Amino acid sequence: MFTGIVTDVGELVRVEDHQGALRRLTIHSAYEAAGIDLGASIACSGPCLTVTGMGPRPEGGSWFTVDAAAETLARTTVGGWRAGRPINLERSLRIGDELGGHLVSGHVDGVAEVVARDDVTADEGEGGAWGPTARFTIRAPAGLAKFIAEKGSVALDGVSLTVNSVESDLFSVFLIPHTLQVTTLGALKAGDRLNLEVDQMARYAARLAEAREQGY
Template sequence: MFTGIVEELGEIAAVEALPDAARFAIRGPAVAPGALHGESIAVNGVCLTVVEARGDVFTADVMKETLVRSSLGSLVPGDPVNLERAVRADQRLGGHIVQGHVDGTGVVLSREPAEHWEVVRVSLPAELDRYVVEKGSIAVDGISLTVTGVPPGEFAVSLIPTTLQLTTLGRKKPGDPVNLEVDVIAKYIEKLVAARGQGVAS
């Protein structure tokens, strides 16, 4: 489990094509040293399992489904990526509960700079619309953000300078894809309410 608080802006060091998969080598001086085989690291919001770590680089295998359902399939060496290690039970939950299971992808629609923040609009797949509410939480490329508006077919977030400087969202341009993970609590509530409406005992 993650919190959506990015620890480091890493970089794709290499991508090796495998049958129905790919192996990513990712440079992250803060998260790679000491990473153990089998540990989880979120890369642009996608939970990946460490295969090995040497120095400031770790490798992870990504299966075809993940490459297709997320924006990882478009990454090439040199691309920046948001990195977050799995949260420990004794840590503060600074963002919100993020599983690293991408629900879909959106596209950056526009950026509107202001004096102290920047408003970014992102397209929202129709099947995810019901889970996104104003003032609710959403993970965009693994970053825990507060939704500031939900016009039809999209949502907006306001980014502070720290987020712009230390994450990939400071570099994304209109037309660029982003990974989206909606609040898992909303999905659980939906299922429970639907079951109760059908007369299923809880």
């Protein structure tokens, strides 16, 4: 379980395929190796992946490996990742940790697409001395739009965000300067694809409504 609050942006340094069904990813991180356990769960730009190896780096920080199975490669953007890609990282939630975003499982529901990016400058009265802000319009994949509600929560590439508006399969999110600076979302542009996880409460509420309509 995660919160959607990114704690490091790592770098994917190696991608290795094994018999077409498994992909091993090696990631460099600022996390201390001593704080990463074999078998631990780390959210990597959305998907929850299991640590299969780790160690310290001479220059500081750590490297770790995670394996992505066929289901992950088919349902997320991981299948298109290449070495050099920055990765939003979050270690799993511990009892007693602050829940700063919303409850995120790391189970990606589908891949969304950036339709438009509108940067808001100080001349427009926002951002100011704190840096630029940006409004993104996102298209939800088929079947997932019904789970996205105005003022509700979504996770995009592992980042917890509040939905500003919804119209059909399009929704918008507004990113503050801090989020643009400390996650990979600051580099987004129209046409980019994102791992989308809808709010778990919305998913359960929709399922309950469906069951009620069907009489069970």
